[in-house]
Amino acid sequence: MTKSFIKAVFFDVGMTLIEPCPDIDGMFFEVARGRGHQLSREEVSSHLDAVNGFYEKAYRANGDFWCVPESAAQMYLDMYRLMGRLVGLEEDAEAIAQHVHQEYLQAHAWKVYDDVKPCLEALGNLGIRLGVISNWAPNLPRLLEGLALRPYFEEVVPSAAVGHRKPHKAIFELALERMGLDCAEAVHVGDTLDSDGVGARDAGLLPVIIDRQRQHEGCGFTRLFSLTELPTLVAGMDVGF
Numbered sequence: 001m002t003k004s005f006i007k008a009v010f011f012d013v014g015m016t017l018i019e020p021c022p023d024i025d026g027m028f029f030e031v032a033r034g035r036g037h038q039l040s041r042e043e044v045s046s047h048l049d050a051v052n053g054f055y056e057k058a059y060r061a062n063g064d065f066w067c068v069p070e071s072a073a074q075m076y077l078d079m080y081r082l083m084g085r086l087v088g089l090e091e092d093a094e095a096i097a098q099h100v101h102q103e104y105l106q107a108h109a110w111k112v113y114d115d116v117k118p119c120l121e122a123l124g125n126l127g128i129r130l131g132v133i134s135n136w137a138p139n140l141p142r143l144l145e146g147l148a149l150r151p152y153f154e155e156v157v158p159s160a161a162v163g164h165r166k167p168h169k170a171i172f173e174l175a176l177e178r179m180g181l182d183c184a185e186a187v188h189v190g191d192t193l194d195s196d197g198v199g200a201r202d203a204g205l206l207p208v209i210i211d212r213q214r215q216h217e218g219c220g221f222t223r224l225f226s227l228t229e230l231p232t233l234v235a236g237m238d239v240g241f
Contacts, residue, residue, distance in 0.1 A: 006186065006187055006206070006237045007128065007181060007185040008128060008130065008131060008185060009123055009130055009187045009189060009234060010130075010132065010133045010172075011131070011134075011153075011189050011190070012132075012166075012188075012189065012191060012192070013132060013136055013144075014134065014136070014191075015212075016191050016196075016210050018112050018116075018149075019110065019111050019113065020104065020109060020110060021111035022109075023048070024079065025041070025047070025048045025051075026041070026044075027100050027104070028084075028100055029045075031099045032044070032084075032087070035092060035095070035099075037092065039087055039088075043087055044087055047083055047087060051082055051086070054078070054079055054082055063135070066135040066136075066159045067159055067160060067163050067164060067165050068160060069138050069161070071160075072136075072137050072159075072160045073101065076101055076104070077097045080097035080101060081097045084097060105137075105139055107143055108146075110147060112148075112149065115226045116227060118228060119228060119231060120149075120152040122230075123230070128234060130152050130153045130154060131156070131157070131175055132157060132158075133172060133175045133188060134157070134158055135160075135166055135195060136158040137158060137160045138160050141158075154179055155178045155179055157171060157174060159171060162174055166190075166195035166196065167194050167198050172205060183204030183205050186206070187205060187206045187208055187234060187237070188206070188208070189209075189224075189227075190207075191211070191212070193216060193221070196209065201221075206222075208224060209222065209223045209224070210223075210226075211223045211224065211225060212225065
């Protein structure tokens with residue numbers, strides 16, 4: 001038996017490396033107020049669960065909208081349109097939705113978690129190669145560039161740009177192929193149990209769940225509460241084959 005030490009770490013993006021800032025309710029509120037509508041932040045926020053639930057229901061039914069650029073954009077526009085209807089701005093819901101969507105294509109609408117760059121730099125110092133595998137629109141490389149994250153990654157693989165999405169094996173296999181890696185040589189880090197945990201495991205990568213809110217106790221996957229823990233974890237990993 002030989003030992004294959006970890007050579008690369010792939011990362012999910014949303015809620016792993018970055019988070020929306022502000023969230024949908026805050027962005028909708030800012031855009032709507034900017035268009036002259038008088039409404040309260042509390043009123044908008046009261047509908048956030050319904051809007052997020054709309055997304056979750058659609059994703060569970062068929063998340064393949066993440067494989068097509070137009071379909072991915074349409075899903076988010078539908079979420080913002082729904083918010084417009086729920087707050088009683090149906091006559092302007094389309095224009096607000098389009099504006100909100102454009103805002104989230106820009107780096108200023110996202111925040112990099114404080115533990116991300118120290119983690120990426122520490123992994124780089126260990127000689128670990130880095131990549132991204134994310135259910136995201138094709139603009140992801142440009143967004144990461146705007147957030148000063150793109151230089152850390154050899155490959156960025158957004159689902160809507162390659163026609164495959166997590167948790168399906170194909171997107172993991174494509175990323176591995178692009179970097180010339182065997183699945184046993186790679187770790188995948190993300191925040192969701194199905195897309196990142198089950199998906200990576202079924203593709204043969206070692207899954208690690210970043211559980212910032214401590215919601216996934218007993219999930220069966222290695223959990224971290226901060227990415228600052230990841231370099232030490234990866235440095236001690238090896239896989240027998």
